[in-house]
Amino acid sequence: MKVLQDFSVFIETARQGSITQAANILNITPAAVSATIKRLETQFGCALFIRSTRSIRLTAEGQLMLERCQQAVNAIESGIESVKRDPNQITGHLRLAMPSDLGRNIIIPLLDEFMDLHPKLSISLELSDSLIDLYTRPIDASIRYGMPPDSTMVALPICPDNDRVACASPEYLAKYGTPTHPAELVNHNCINFITLVKYHTKWRFTKQGEKCEVIATGNRFANDGDAVRRWMISGKGIGYKSRLDSQPDIDNGSLVALFEDWQGDKIPLNLVVTDKRQLTPALNSLRDFLREKLVEKT
Known part of the structure; x- marks a missing residue:
């Protein structure tokens, strides 16, 4: 990166107070250092150093630019470091x-x-x-x-391999009965998920080549999956949700999985x-x- 190189030459020259010493440290020629300083002075529109036969020192403008250039170099180096792909550092x-x-x-x-x-x-x-x-x-x-x-x-x-599973709370099933076949969902209150453009009321199930598609009806709809879950747990109806979402509630007994010999939609x-x-x-x-x-x- 050319700007980074030029600023680094300027900073090292100011630090050493000598073009020759800066060149030795940077492993470039004194002529290259001088050319870089002249190029920066032209770009900045001011003299950066006061030169004598034996040494150079910063002008007031050079001192100000030194502070700015050091900040810029630090920022660039930090940015370069932050985007390096180090597989051993998860940052x-x-x-x-x-x-x-x-x-x-x-x-x-x-x-x-x-x-x-x-x-x-x-x-x-x-x-x-x-x-x-x-x-x-x-x-x-x-x-x-x-x-x-x-x-x-x-x-x-x-x-x-995640799929959907029909679930209801033990309280709901105790009150309204437990359906044994997906087709019986038409006799139950189903809680449906909705989006801005679609009501997800088609619940599909398969078993050994047999297919069953039900248009789920009920009195509760939500565009938030957690709202559907809460209604299910509180006994308001049967839901058809991702197994990942439902499995913890099935494991702790808050929900009961239905039609376990059937498979819901793959999601x-x-x-x-x-x-x-x-x-x-x-x-x-x-x-x-x-x-x-x-x-x-x-």
Whole structure:
């Protein structure tokens, strides 16, 4: 970097008070040092040194420029160091987007654990069930269910075998009965997830080649996965959610999985970036960490 080299020559010459000594330390010729000083003086429009036959010393303008150049060199060197890809150092700041329920109840505790392992890393989160535009938002990566709609994006699998599962609370099932076949969902209050453009009311199941698609109806809709979960746990109806989201509540008895001999829609969980060059050591390490931890939960 030419500017960095010129500033370094200027700083060393001021430090040594001698063109010859600066040249020796920098391993260049005295003529090269002189040419650099002259070039900087022309660019700055002022004399940087007062020269005598034996030594040189800074002018008032040179002293001011020395301080500014030292600050600039420090900033440039710090910037260069910060972008070096050191696979042994997980540092920097990650900006992540992820679904609300998954983020709040599953990912955040894992991020805390990951950051304990890498204390020089900082993370900011955007929790939303809306599809975040990675091209226009200042987000490094998104943790998403399903494949990205844009085929130019890079999707790295975290939980490729994740699927949806129908669940309800023990209280709901005790009050309204336990359906034994997906087709019986038409007789139950179903809690549906919605987006700005779509009601996700088609619940699909398969079993040994048999398919069953149900139009789920009910009196509760939400565009937030955590809201659907809360309604399910409080006994308001049956939900159809990611197994990753639901498994902890199934394990602790807050929810009961239905139709376990059927499989719901596949919704793989991926780490998505717009370009593979965004895959820093921190992102790669986080993806590996989440993949290992989340596979244990499904």
